Amino acid sequence: MKEVDYIIVGCGLASIAFCEELRGNNKTFVVFDNNSQKSSIVAAGLYNPVILKRFSEVWKAKEQLNLAALLYSNIEKELDITVDYKLRILRRFTSIQEQNKWFSASDKPSLEPFLSTQLVKNTNLAIDAPFGFGEVQHAGRLDTETLITNYKQFLKRINCFEEVTFEHQNIKFELGSIHYNGIKSQHIVFAEGFGVKENPYFKTIPLTGSKGEILTIKAPDLKIDYAIKSSVFVIPLGDDLYNVGSTYNNDDKSNTPTESAKEELISKLKTFLKCDFEVVSHIAGVRPTVKDRRPLIGRHPKHNNLYVLNGLGTRGVMIAPYVAKALYNFIEKGELLDAEIDVNRFL
Incomplete structure (x- = not known):
């Protein structure tokens, strides 16, 4: 049986940011993705710290921009690609x-x-x-298609990617761990985008889409x-x-x-x-939009080793690194999630 620290379901912007958080902390993981969700791939990739309809600041804009710039720069160096283009x-x-x-x-x-x-x-x-x-x-533009395509290839090269549909019904809960199709893991993070509606553990979260x-x-x-x-x-x-x-x-x-x-x-x-x-x-x-325009991050109310990383809406490029780090620190360091992004505000 293969043993990892994390199983991650989905491979969009949120998942990639969380993978990089795990890699930076020497955690082992495997990603499952069946290419069914297209929001990250088809996104225009434009990021800016201002809501231009109302001339107001994006929530935690400075923190998001700083983390995003560092993350995408590190990925560009690791994969020898260019995806982050500064743009007026x-x-x-x-x-x-x-x-x-x-x-x-x-x-x-x-x-x-x-x-x-x-x-x-x-x-x-x-x-x-x-x-x-x-x-x-x-402000700038992230080439999301190039990023996701190349990152999946990278995960395949390091044997951390399964290009198959994740079967939720095959999860088996053991003492302190999870067994799934020959893999033993400490945690599962669901970053499925709007596909979470097919997830029996988190399908009730208020993701409007x-x-x-x-x-x-x-x-x-x-x-x-x-x-x-x-x-x-x-x-x-x-x-x-x-x-x-x-x-x-x-x-x-x-x-x-x-x-x-x-x-x-x-x-x-x-x-x-x-x-x-x-x-x-x-x-x-x-x-994957939410009615209060904040992400849905946190732990399942009954299963302590199941987590959701979702609801990034129209600003995934900027907010993905921020919420990925927040979820990692919540799981591994016991740091509280900001109440505005904690999924428990609805559950």
Whole structure:
């Protein structure tokens, strides 16, 4: 029988962050993943410390950014890849009133490091922005597909990956440990994203799920090396390619792209993009969202060696390293979880 410290179910952003926490502390583990959950793969990967709809700070933004920068840098060195791209984000203003709200927000101590007080004037004929832009600092884009694809290959090379469906009914609880299909483990961490709805141990957690769809367009005349946030995001990928997103659908829980979402994104894009473009791809995935917009982290109420690491929503790139470390310290060091992310706030 193979013995490990941890079994991890799922291999998205949350799982990868937790794996790195385990590796940094010399813990053994095996990851199970069947590629059924697509939210991390299809994510646009944009990270920023500001909620640009309301000009307010993301929860624990500074702590999240610091941990994320260190984690992704370490992974880039370990795997010899580049996934973290620093990127300016320009928030398009639609009125003088929005400009004034931006400058008022930039005076707040929590937002001062992130919101530039210099108005950025538009000089690009392909963009309609008569009121200019506000610039978000300390932002970027994580290439989530490259990260996850390469990290799975890495796990395979070190014999820590099982590309199969995890069968929850095969868990057997022994004294102080868990047996699962020839593996003895001290703990199981479920990082299944919206797939947790099929998990009999945590299926009742209040994960609502929000389907998001993203287009990739080719726009040779746009020529920008920064992201634009308006009615939709436009994110440069290189070679005149841009991601455009995203939609929010709380009813459809499939990973199938829809024509209605495509039309919605194109319609919103055309409100400020004045050049020709071609849609070259269209993808969809269900984000693991929670009604109070906080992750779901913690221990099962009856089984002390089962844990959940979920509910990262639309900000998985930034928050995954933070909550992975919090869960590890909770399990191994007995540190209390922040009440705002502890799953017991619902259980």
